[in-house]
Amino acid sequence: MKKLLFLIPLFLLAYDVNLTNLLVKPKSYVRDFYLTEFMKETNSSSLAFKAYHALYKKRMKHLKILSKFDFFKPMYQCVNPSINDIKNINIACILDNGLWLSSMAKLSPEDLSYLYSKLPEGKEKEAVWAFLNHNYSKIFKNRDLGYYFILNYPNKVIDQEINDFSPFYDKYFHLFVKSAVKHDLPKIQISLNKIPYKRFCDKTKWWLFINALSLGDEKRAVKILKSVEKKKSKHFFWLWRLTKKDKYLDKLLNNPRVDFYTLYAHEEKNIPFDIRHKVVYDTIKNPKYIQTDPWDVLKFWDEFRKRRDLYKFAKELDSQKSEALKALVLDKAHHFRVNYFITPKMYSDQNKSFQAFVYAIARQESRFIPASVSSSYALGTMQIMPFLVRAMKGDVFGQFDYNQNVRLGVKHLKWLFSKLHNPLMVAYAYNGGIGFVKRRVIPVFKYKGKYEPFLSMEKVLFDESREYGKKVLANYVIYSYIFGEKNVTLHELLGKTKK
Template sequence: MRKLLFFLSPLLLFADITLLQLQEAPSGRARNFNIWQFMQQDINATQAKSAYALTQGHNRKIFIKYAKKTDDKIVIESSRCSTLSTKALFKETNATCINKGLSLKKALNLTQEQRLSLSQNLKPRYESKSELILLMNDKPFILKALQSGEKNYLKLFNSLGSKNRQRYFNVMLSKERINALAKEKAFNKSIKYIVTDKKMFRMQESLLQLQACDLSAQSYFFLALNALNFKATTKAMFYLEIAQKKAYYQNNKDKALFWMYLISKEKSYLEELAQGYDLNMYTLYAKELLRVKYNNYFSALTLEDKKSKLNLQDPYVWEALLDKIRASNKEELEVLLKKYNSKEDEVLHAFIYSKVLKYKVHNYILPYKKATQDLSNDDKALLYALARQESHFIPSAISHSYALGVMQMMPFLIKALAKQRHEETKLNDMFDPYKNISYASTHLRYLQKHLYHPLFIAYAYNGGIGFTKRHLLKGTFLKGSFEPFLSMELMANTESREYGKKVLTNYVVYKKILGEDIKLIPLLEMLTEPIHTDRFRTRVLSSLP
């Protein structure tokens, strides 16, 4: 029976959706998600075409599934071209198809003869790409790329991946060359790739020669960290001041101030941070050092004990409400607060209330108490910290990648956990917050066998445990100047980097709410001590003589 269940479980992951339901549903992400599920049912080409026509925007996930169901030759051909193997590319004569299947990164791994042949096929319709591929045949490649112009150089630099950047682009550039590159918008992306990769040390030194240029706030922040690695503290402070002024989001303004304090140790930066309304890692750190109490959050709401007027487990309902909330002014939001004031509406009420307060008083509610009642305070704080960041506790939240529910569970993970738990589970079951939290708790128990610190668990929850292991074993989070902060800020994966800091802050606040007033600073200091944080580095250290 167990073997049979394992075989059937993938078929049971998708809801039974009809074309009529899709046609009657409002457009948006919820319908796109259901179209994606519909494409995986036993449907014919006509049904698939009708459903695909309902898709909002271009959606690659849906397109891939549609291509397997359709009899449309153009769609089938487009799908085939995008997945061409290297061997199949050489048999292809259609320039459009070659263009779809041949990335610059793939082209670099071909022989000179192969690149020449493919570039000739591309040239009539895709001349610029053809020229870039031909550049790879010239020796020395890097010099020819530079001579071809800044735009071509940056296109190659940003497209070829970290290993190829390390192999071909890690050279010391002249002052004139690096400043010419800095005039291009694409250079902002290049700065991130350079500064977050330890092996790009020659390019990192080249960045020290930059003069006045118009870059993003994030680029100036990375340039500051790069300057610090070369002990150029005056230059770092200069870049941080620009980053702080140019930053749009308060978190990024606070980040620049925090680093100005770390470098200068001037108390005025801490004092400014401690007065900030945003609750983030930087302001929390300042408040702790200066012993400034913070209470600009709410964890409980006064709500009525009555039946809710809506089903928030329905993603269509949530999408319509979210559109209404976004379009509402303060008076209209206050009307919504009065309308949705049932205890069953707790997460919705808190979401609206946060906006009424202009996000200066922060939402740290503790919903779904039955789902967390058997957890320790530590596990409870971690789960709430993640859920707050993932979905604001909305049970029917759907992400662009179709992560689902309160804990934003990915379909592939739901499938694996259903198998592990010997359960028949449909994806739409994840809109039940209690089932969603139960599945997430199973996953968290697995992560906690390898990772003991909330920051590293957050990295793994967001980016995967394999990604986290590789990051930790790169020599990050070791004792040294400006650690663990440099390791936190120089993580190349932007999403996981920012996610981890936010979850760590949430964790500290939730521990306080749950009666354990732990401090952020000792948690940060612990990050350079592997025995307290993770199994991966502890194993490596224990194997050393």
């Protein structure tokens, strides 16, 4: 068999990457990243498909890359059909959720009638009937159809009173409640506020609590929170805010782990946290794993999951070359009761407040591991997407180096601050995109009000962005303190003086 090396693009060879070598690497997001880059550059459809077939996770974006070859275009159309080509699509695609409800809602009556005539009985056909007749009364009388709509099309037109939620009382019900609350469907929310809450799991109770609070039903909100079995800092925070009782504040103050809620409580009482930022003493010249090598980092994670003698493992990583890895090991060794906020030499700025924000983002994105690759192929310390690296004229394959990656991350953050100004909004935008923040966060976010801005923070639309914003703000306050900006607090950032 001929070697494949000569068929690989030259720019990849500079990084000692070729398909033959990649195929023997462990299945991982790191390998998928390199395979994806190979698929983008190769002119061979057979090699591109071979790379696709080897992917750890096969997703729509990979099929989109393959669709540059005519042979694979129908395959991509099936999972991402255009509403303009509805009559040319195999109807099986619709049954595999190939056509989103939001796209279905835009179809003409003629196309909806065509779909209705072709689809077999089931939730998809009933969805088409609802759009065709502008009648959504049947949606929540059927479990499958109800979940189909509330999770994929939580639009105002489907909002209605619901007298019987029993078809939805299952492990997915918290998703139903969350979707109704986040998308502000008032009739459904009022209906949800009448159902008994004690029977549900803690996840469902949390969203029933947010629902009650959104409706101003403070008494019910407190009762729901008290019924939560495994209370976390967010539960104690809200019980403290709503009841003003010190016993809930004490729960936060006695929690050694810093997070958004516990930090706010410590600020309230002016009690500092125990923060440690020096973990390396450079006793090891050649550490077991190098944090700038993505394949080394994979091996580290594999051993990290298996090791029991974590303190010994940490000593094996006592080097600047593996500082971030050692911090992770120590974190677990102390059962996450010690707060490590390391300060690797990756960026310095005369504006210490901005420097602190850069470190806050980096900690949340990668815990300062330079060779990090996410499931979406965000790269490096600052977890920058390849398309954004290219847009900023960066080198995609150079992102496992602190200097290159942090430089681009800083450039992007400065641009976001020039548009949004507010650190919390910048954090949301870094995670979910500036378009998401401008369309879905800023228009509904409130600073004034009895429960604000905390309630607005709990209702941010994207789950990941919602928690990300809280974590980055907490990181920002701590790193501001570390770098000498002691006036940056959660109270100040959240506009305490605006109320």
